[in-house]
Amino acid sequence: MKIVSIAILGKKNNPLYVYVSNEENKRKFEYIIHTSLDFFEEKVPLISPLSKKSTQNQNDMYLGHLFPTEDYKVYGYLTNTNYKLVCIIDDSEIKEQEMKTLLNNLHTILVDTICNPFYITDEPITSKTFHLKILDLIGKK
Amino acid sequence: MSKLYTKLGESAWTKVDKINSEIFTLTYGEVVNSLIQDYETSEEVNAQLDEMGYSIGIRMIDEFLAISEVEQCKSFRDTGEILAKVACKMYLGVDAVCKYWTEDDSAFTLELKTNPFVDFVELPQKYKDLWYCNIICGIIRGSLDTLQISVDVKYQKCVLRGHNTNEIRVTLKSSNKENSSKKN
Numbered sequence: 001m002k003i004v005s006i007a008i009l010g011k012k013n014n015p016l017y018v019y020v021s022n023e024e025n026k027r028k029f030e031y032i033i034h035t036s037l038d039f040f041e042e043k044v045p046l047i048s049p050l051s052k053k054s055t056q057n058q059n060d061m062y063l064g065h066l067f068p069t070e071d072y073k074v075y076g077y078l079t080n081t082n083y084k085l086v087c088i089i090d091d092s093e094i095k096e097q098e099m100k101t102l103l104n105n106l107h108t109i110l111v112d113t114i115c116n117p118f119y120i121t122d123e124p125i126t127s128k129t130f131h132l133k134i135l136d137l138i139g140k141k
Numbered sequence: 142m143s144k145l146y147t148k149l150g151e152s153a154w155t156k157v158d159k160i161n162s163e164i165f166t167l168t169y170g171e172v173v174n175s176l177i178q179d180y181e182t183s184e185e186v187n188a189q190l191d192e193m194g195y196s197i198g199i200r201m202i203d204e205f206l207a208i209s210e211v212e213q214c215k216s217f218r219d220t221g222e223i224l225a226k227v228a229c230k231m232y233l234g235v236d237a238v239c240k241y242w243t244e245d246d247s248a249f250t251l252e253l254k255t256n257p258f259v260d261f262v263e264l265p266q267k268y269k270d271l272w273y274c275n276i277i278c279g280i281i282r283g284s285l286d287t288l289q290i291s292v293d294v295k296y297q298k299c300v301l302r303g304h305n306t307n308e309i310r311v312t313l314k315s316s317n318k319e320n321s322s323k324k325n
Binding site: 112 | 163166167170171173174260261262263264265268
């Protein structure tokens with residue numbers, strides 16, 4: 001399973017961070033990420049304020065497989081604060097649980113970076129530590 | 142003697158009220174941010190943090206002596222040990238050590254391997270001269286000053302600047318030893 005690209009988008013859909021494993025295809029991946037934005041809105045579960053489902057938990061943020069493209073699969077994750085995490089992989093075999101874990105970890109890394117008092121919210125993430133953590137996360141997979 | 146101080150430190154740690162470390166770290170981060178907006182240069186912010194720390198230190202010393210129940214120090218060396226083993230443990234929850242004593246025991250380095258102030262923090266390039274935790278230096282200076290021990294406290298190494306540990310150098314300037322260094 002190869003993670004080809006990871007992106008983090010802000011509340012106004014502005015890109016905060018984009019990682020691509022292959023620099024040549026960067027444009028293509030950015031295009032795919034842009035396309036995935038529509039799917040975020042489609043897939044957001046309609047939560048009725050009156051329902052008292054006790055099954056609501058953290059993984060309501062995980063939106064799952066968004067849409068297929070020729071060679072890739074795109075997965076999305078929407079946080080409660082409207083940060084969108086997008087992950088593009090090129091393999092066809094991946095367990096849902098693995099992807100959920102990956103995106104959860106990505107969320108955790110994002111939260112750590114946001115807590116930095118010198119990070120200005122909604123600005124692109126330039127922190128080296130963040131980048132290293134992402135590489136680490138991908139490396140594990 | 143060292144074991145005694147470690148024990149005192151731990152018992153003091155259990156006696157005090159605790160606060161969630163994230164709210165503490167985030168609050169301190171905003172304090173530093175706010176100072177940067179007001180003062181702009183790193184040197185001025187460092188100086189301000191030191192002043193703030195001084196103000197905290199002169200108040201903190203009384204509480205410290207009341208809760209930790211340490212005895213009078215016989216020498217500056219004892220002072221250093223208590224600072225590291227009891228005070229740092231009680232207020233920051235970290236185990237600090239005293240190292241690099243000079244021959245005449247007039248200066249030492251306080252080493253903190255971990256520091257709750259710096260969780261999540263990354264120093265941007267333009268503030269690379271900032272000593273983010275300079276408030277600690279002020280606190281030490283303020284508390285010792287109230288005990289008639291005049292010291293110079295400076296940050297030597299900080300993990301935010303890429304070093305592998307945090308080190309603060311404490312140098313004795315003068316002390317009224319006749320009044321006996323009741324140490325903090």
